[in-house]
Each structure stands twice: as C-alpha cells, then as structure tokens.
Amino acid sequence: METDLRLESSLWIGNKRYRAVLTGWHLKWTEADKKNGDKKTVSVPVAEVVGVENGRVEILPQKSVEDTDKDFTVFYIKRSRSRSTYGLLWSLGRTQFSCPSRVLRDQWTNHLRTALKTHSPLRPHRLLVFINPFGGKKKGREIYHSLVAPLFELAGISSHVIVTERANQARDHLLKKDLTGFDGVVCVGGDGMFSEVLHGLIGRTQQEAGLCETDPAVTLQPCPLHIGIIPAGSTDCVCYATVGVIDPVSSALHIIIDSQPLDVCSVHHASTLVRYSVSLVGYGFYGDVLAESEKHRWMGPLRYDYSGTVVYLSNRSYAGIVQYLPADPLLSSPKDKTRCLSGCNVCSRSTERLFPHTSDSGSLYSSHFSQYSNDSEGEWVSVEGRFRCVSITCMSSSCARSPLGLSPSAHLADGTGDLILVWDTHPLSFLKFLYRHTSTQDQFDLPFVEVHRVKAVRFSLPDGREEEVHEGIGELNRAIEEREYVDTVSRNGSQQQLAQSVVERETMNEHKTVASILCGLCCKKTPAVSVWNCDGEILPFTEIFCRIHGQLVRLYARGIEDGAAMQNCSQESDKNKSRCITYK
Numbered sequence: 001m002e003t004d005l006r007l008e009s010s011l012w013i014g015n016k017r018y019r020a021v022l023t024g025w026h027l028k029w030t031e032a033d034k035k036n037g038d039k040k041t042v043s044v045p046v047a048e049v050v051g052v053e054n055g056r057v058e059i060l061p062q063k064s065v066e067d068t069d070k071d072f073t074v075f076y077i078k079r080s081r082s083r084s085t086y087g088l089l090w091s092l093g094r095t096q097f098s099c100p101s102r103v104l105r106d107q108w109t110n111h112l113r114t115a116l117k118t119h120s121p122l123r124p125h126r127l128l129v130f131i132n133p134f135g136g137k138k139k140g141r142e143i144y145h146s147l148v149a150p151l152f153e154l155a156g157i158s159s160h161v162i163v164t165e166r167a168n169q170a171r172d173h174l175l176k177k178d179l180t181g182f183d184g185v186v187c188v189g190g191d192g193m194f195s196e197v198l199h200g201l202i203g204r205t206q207q208e209a210g211l212c213e214t215d216p217a218v219t220l221q222p223c224p225l226h227i228g229i230i231p232a233g234s235t236d237c238v239c240y241a242t243v244g245v246i247d248p249v250s251s252a253l254h255i256i257i258d259s260q261p262l263d264v265c266s267v268h269h270a271s272t273l274v275r276y277s278v279s280l281v282g283y284g285f286y287g288d289v290l291a292e293s294e295k296h297r298w299m300g301p302l303r304y305d306y307s308g309t310v311v312y313l314s315n316r317s318y319a320g321i322v323q324y325l326p327a328d329p330l331l332s333s334p335k336d337k338t339r340c341l342s343g344c345n346v347c348s349r350s351t352e353r354l355f356p357h358t359s360d361s362g363s364l365y366s367s368h369f370s371q372y373s374n375d376s377e378g379e380w381v382s383v384e385g386r387f388r389c390v391s392i393t394c395m396s397s398s399c400a401r402s403p404l405g406l407s408p409s410a411h412l413a414d415g416t417g418d419l420i421l422v423w424d425t426h427p428l429s430f431l432k433f434l435y436r437h438t439s440t441q442d443q444f445d446l447p448f449v450e451v452h453r454v455k456a457v458r459f460s461l462p463d464g465r466e467e468e469v470h471e472g473i474g475e476l477n478r479a480i481e482e483r484e485y486v487d488t489v490s491r492n493g494s495q496q497q498l499a500q501s502v503v504e505r506e507t508m509n510e511h512k513t514v515a516s517i518l519c520g521l522c523c524k525k526t527p528a529v530s531v532w533n534c535d536g537e538i539l540p541f542t543e544i545f546c547r548i549h550g551q552l553v554r555l556y557a558r559g560i561e562d563g564a565a566m567q568n569c570s571q572e573s574d575k576n577k578s579r580c581i582t583y584k
C-alpha cells in the first residue's frame with residue numbers, strides 16, 4: 001500500500017522550488033535550492049489532511065477559487081497554543097502548490113485523495129446538525145454557517161441542518177425520526193443541547209436493541225452514531241473537557257478527523273431512569289447553585305458566579321448516606337496526579353477490558369462493541385454524615401471556571417467515575433476547597449475532602465429525614481415526579497403519548513422555576529435536603545442510584561492535547577507521530 005501511494009516530484013510554492021514526497025502516512029516538502037543545513041521539511045500526516053482542491057483556493061474567512069490548470073491546494077490541521085487554556089487550538093492550514101504540468105497536478109490530487117480514503121476510511125460523510133439559536137450568546141446559527149459549514153464542505157461532508165424551535169426538539173427527533181444514512185449528530189449549543197442529543201441517541205439505541213433503560217442492571221448498548229459539539233453555550237463543559245479549548249473551528253476540525261469514546265453515568269430512582277450524565281451529578285453546593293441560578297437566568301453565564309456567592313454565604317450542609325462500589329485500585333487512582341490526555345493509556349486499556357473481542361480496540365475508530373465485562377470489583381462501602389457537597393463526575397469536568405476541573409485526574413473513557421465527598425467544615429475551609437479549583441493547587445489535599453474512583457454510587461437520606469423535607473421543595477419534587485413519570489411512560493409508548501410528554505416536560509420546567517422562587521420567598525428556613533444537579537438540570541428525586549457505563553457514546557474529539565507533551569513526540573513511530581506533530 002505504502003509503495004502504491006508513494007509519489008515524489010518537484011513542486012513550487014510561490015517562486016520557491018520544493019522536493020515533495022507523499023508516502024502512505026505523510027505529505028512532506030523540503031526546500032530544494034538550499035544548503036543541506038538550512039533545509040526545512042514540513043511534514044503533514046495524511047490523517048490530518050482536511051481536503052485537497054484543484055486550483056488556488058481559500059476557504060476561511062471567505063471562499064475564493066482561482067481555477068488554474070497547474071495548481072492545487074492542500075488544507076490540513078494547524079496547531080497553536082491557546083493562551084487561556086491547556087488544550088491546543090486547531091486552525092485550517094493551507095498550502096498552494098504549483099506543478100510544471102496539468103498531468104502532474106492531477107497525479108498529485110488523485111494520489112492525495114486516494115491516500116485520504118485509504119488511511120481515514122471512517123471519517124463522517126453525512127451529519128445531522130441541530131442548532132440551538134438561543135444558546136449562550138445566541139450566535140449558534142452565525143457560528144455554524146460562517147465557520148463550520150465551509151469546513152464540512154471542504155471535507156466532503158454533507159449535512160442536514162435543523163434550527164431548533166423548542167427545547168427537547170433534538171432529543172425527540174433522535175428518538176423517533178429516521179436516522180438512516182447519518183454517521184453522526186452535531187449539536188451547536190451548550191451542555192444542555194449536548195444532553196438532549198445524548199439522551200436522544202442513547203434512548204434510540206436501547207429502543208432498537210430492545211433493552212430496558214430503566215433497569216440499572218442492564219448492560220446498555222453503545223451508540224453507533226458519533227456526537228460532535230460546536231460550542232455555542234454558556235458553560236460548554238463537555239467540549240472543554242474533551243477538546244481542551246472552546247473554539248468552533250477546532251471543534252469542526254475534530255469532527256472531520258477524530259473519534260473519542262466517553263463514559264456515561266445513568267441516574268436511577270426506584271425503578272425509573274431519571275437522566276444520563278457525563279459531567280456532574282452533584283448534591284449540596286452544586287445543586288443549590290443551580291437551583292438558585294434558575295431564578296436569575298437573565299444574568300446569562302454570570303448567574304452561576306452570583307448564585308455561587310449567594311449559596312456560599314448561606315453556609316449549608318446536608319445529611320446523607322453515600323454508598324459506593326470502588327473501581328479496581330490497581331488500574332488508576334483519582335489522586336495519582338496523571339491527566340487523561342489524547343491517546344491516554346488508561347482509557348486504551350479500558351477499551352480492551354470493556355470490549356475484549358474487538359480486534360482493533362486501541363485504534364481511533366473501533367465501532368464494534370461487545371458486552372460489558374466486570375473486572376475485579378471491590379465491596380460496597382458506606383459512609384454517613386453531613387456534607388457540603390457530594391459530586392460524581394465521569395470525566396475531569398474542566399471548564400473556563402476551573403481549567404483542571406472537578407477531578408483533574410479523571411478519565412474520559414475508563415469506565416469509572418470519581419466520587420468527591422466534601423464533609424461539613426468551616427466556611428473558610430470550604431472556600432479554600434472551592435478556590436483551589438481555579439488553580440493547580442490540589443483540592444483533594446484537604447482533611448475534609450475524600451475522593452474515590454467508583455463504578456456505582458447510591459445516595460439516601462438518613463432515617464426520618466424525608467419527613468423534615470422542606471415543604472416547598474417537597475411540593476416541587478412531587479410535581480416533577482408526576483410529570484417525569486408520564487414522560488418516562490410516554491417515551492416507551494405511542495407517538496401521541498410522546499407528543500404529550502413534550503408538553504408535560506415544558507410545563508415541568510416552568511413548575512420547577514415557579515416552585516423554587518415561591519420556596520425562596522415564603523420561607524427563610526434552611527432546607528433539610530438539597531437538590532441534585534445533573535449536567536445542569538435539577539433532578540426531581542433526592543434518593544438516587546448512579547451507575548457508570550464505560551464508553552457508552554463516542555464523540556468527534558480526541559481528548560486534550562497537551563502542548564508540552566506534543567513536543568516530546570519527536571521520537572515516536574510514524575503512526576503515532578501522525579497524532580502529535582506540532583506545526584510552527
């Protein structure tokens with residue numbers, strides 16, 4: 001294969017002559033008329049070539065085509081360090097080559113296109129795109145059409161675009177409409193839009209597999225369609241934690257070339273499925289911040305800082321019983337100070353453990369899944385007391401507020417979650433814990449903080465506590481519970497019932513806000529229970545059971561690329577290098 005695709009000739013860039021070589025894995029060009037010591041070689045991995053066009057072509061910021069006979073343009077991934085984050089920004093690199101003849105030009109473009117097909121056969125061809133026109137700064141439509149669509153076109157990807165008109169439209173579409181021919185689903189929006197797509201795709205996959213999502217013991221079927229995220233929301237935590245930067249062009253380029261499995265946590269109450277989560281299932285502080293922030297939506301993203309301050313000053317802690325099933329401690333630890341970066345070994349080994357019959361389990365695209373296998377599990381552990389917060393996260397949950405995240409050493413795809421227990425403590429100590437999230441200081445190195453790598457968690461209230469539940473919150477929960485039940489039944493029922501459930505869910509959201517506002521106004525008492533924050537949604541139940549499903553979905557991403565680590569890649573084999581070369 002390598003020899004078939006090999007092509008070597010002189011090419012011109014501007015008025016300089018280069019020796020260009022296409023091998024199976026790389027396109028390289030070296031200045032020809034320089035002394036050996038001054039010769040610089042640019043090497044682009046074929047896996048990072050986005051597209052090849054005849055003529056002298058530009059794509060961004062505006063498309064322009066000069067249809068000349070002897071020229072061709074190669075577009076590829078270019079990296080730069082981001083000032084504000086740890087990940088690397090990707091942009092579209094472009095080089096225009098001139099050939100001495102049209103025949104040679106056609107030979108180059110044909111060889112390059114064949115190399116792309118051979119080495120990147122699993123790139124998406126057709127995508128379903130949902131744009132939330134109201135997410136974040138309300139720029140979703142503009143971002144997609146000006147920055148993303150031109151890149152998809154260049155990469156030969158066709159897309160069907162739906163601008164949503166209501167909440168849950170994307171989820172409902174994925175649950176019931178024909179998805180034949182689509183390789184993946186892209187959401188343009190924030191974590192809320194991602195969550196809609198996540199629920200739609202997981203639900204659809206289980207329906208088609210005839211599996212019952214409500215049973216926490218069931219091994220769920222991994223989703224065959226990939227999910228892509230174009231960040232255009234308020235927090236964009238899932239994008240930040242899986243790509244390392246909040247940048248629509250970087251994300252569009254990842255959608256074109258990448259694949260990354262992701263763990264998902266299912267949250268259950270009694271025998272119902274409540275929700276799925278990938279970033280935060282949090283009780284106490286984070287639940288209270290979310291509930292408080294719902295009253296101040298008009299503040300935009302700032303509402304979280306305002307609500308965080310209000311909740312911090314209210315100085316609350318909550319009683320609870322936390323039971324957890326520890327993950328195998330020999331595999332990794334949340335305190336091992338490692339980071340899950342692109343090509344992470346812990347995650348690759350987990351792929352082999354979770355799907356042992358997959359032949360190419362370590363490769364970028366392994367789309368066949370087998371049954372979930374239990375490794376050496378420990379015994380359930382139970383702790384009881386008062387907590388400032390109880391958080392479960394399947395990944396680091398890094399975001400702009402906390403660049404290393406809730407659990408800096410958590411892994412995207414190792415089949416485990418991290419349980420963070422913050423025991424009741426002095427307000428200043430708790431502030432110290434919160435503040436450490438904003439720096440590289442270890443938030444777990446505090447005497448009132450525990451962190452455990454887990455596979456499942458159960459939370460319950462101590463005996464008698466339920467009766468103490470604050471009236472307003474109790475009412476709120478009952479109202480939501482009723483509607484959530486209707487919603488769950490409807491998802492497994494007829495289309496008419498499903499349509500009914502959409503109306504019910506929207507009313508439920510209004511009830512949530514009204515009930516919490518009334519509650520805040522009518523009563524100054526500290527509530528005995530908090531609420532759960534599940535990826536930015538308030539859960540209608542206090543007693544829950546969570547289970548981590550290893551690599552249940554796949555994103556168009558590759559995990560965070562670390563600038564420093566990239567430069568250590570120079571000694572890698574050609575195949576690995578294709579994932580870590582830096583362009584200057």
Ligand SMILES: CCCCCCCCCCCCC/C=C/[C@@H](O)[C@H](CO)NC(=O)CCCCCCCCCCCCCCC
Pocket residue numbers: 191192235236237279280286289290304305308309312397399401402406431434435437438533534535536537
């Ligand atoms: C002194 C500075 C302390 C800064 C503390 C920063 C901690 C930040 C931790 C961020 C964790 C994000 C987890 C991701 C959750 C997402 O799935 C979800 C959906 O988008 N977002 C939220 O629920 C939104 C939740 C947003 C939570 C923000 C909490 C902000 C706390 C501010 C506390 C200020 C205390 C000041 C006292 C004087």
Ligand SMILES: Nc1ncnc2c1ncn2[C@@H]1O[C@H](COP(=O)(O)OP(=O)(O)OP(=O)(O)O)[C@@H](O)[C@H]1O
Pocket residue numbers: 131132133134135136137163164165166167168188189190191192193194196232233234235236536
């Ligand atoms: N057309 C629409 N009208 C109203 N709501 C919508 C629409 N489309 C999607 N939504 C809902 O809007 C919510 C927030 O959207 P999204 O996550 O894209 O933006 P965001 O700015 O990050 O959100 P948030 O302000 O909640 O952080 C989602 O939960 C989604 O269900």
Ligand SMILES: [Ca+2]
Pocket residue numbers: 263393394395410411412413414415416417
């Ligand atoms: Ca994980």
